[in-house]
Amino acid sequence: MTALNTVSGRSSGGSTNSPIARYDRSTGARLGARGTVDISVAKRPAVAVLSLGSRGEILLSRTTVIGRQPPAGSHDAVFVADPSPGLSRAHLQIDFDGWQARITDLGSRNGTWHRHSDGGWTQLAPTLAVPLDDGDCLWFAEITAAFNCL
Secondary structure, X not given: OOOXXXXXXXXXXXXXXXXXXXXXXXXOOEOEOOEOOEEEEEEOOOOEEEEOHHHOEEEEOOOEEEEOXXXXXXXXXXXXXXXXXXXXXXXXXXXXXXXXXEEEEOOOOOOOEEEOOOOOEEEOOOOOOEEEOOOOEEEEOOEEEEEEEO
């Protein structure tokens, strides 16, 4: 599991950013050549959102397990109501390696599909973490989800 704390930088306005950020995540202002003013270990803010269409949105800041009955533990568990048998109890996990989001299919019965920026869909191999980039889409159990960085 990824810890809640990560190396981050604080802009002159006080926003927490990736240490290599070129723009302030709160204001959109371009940061100086060094990027941020103060590099330190800080609590990671929500860095992405997973939009599930009419089912709502999930703010992501740490390891999150999504399913129809995800286990409790040292991660965020997101319950998704699914009248069909397509969604596994613990279907997929989104975690972070520093500021990079990754998705892992947790061995679900019906699989998880990932559409990268090139437009092609790929079925994820169970238990293999794959990087998620801004604008990527996921498909699992008849649910299409959009991943967007904040």
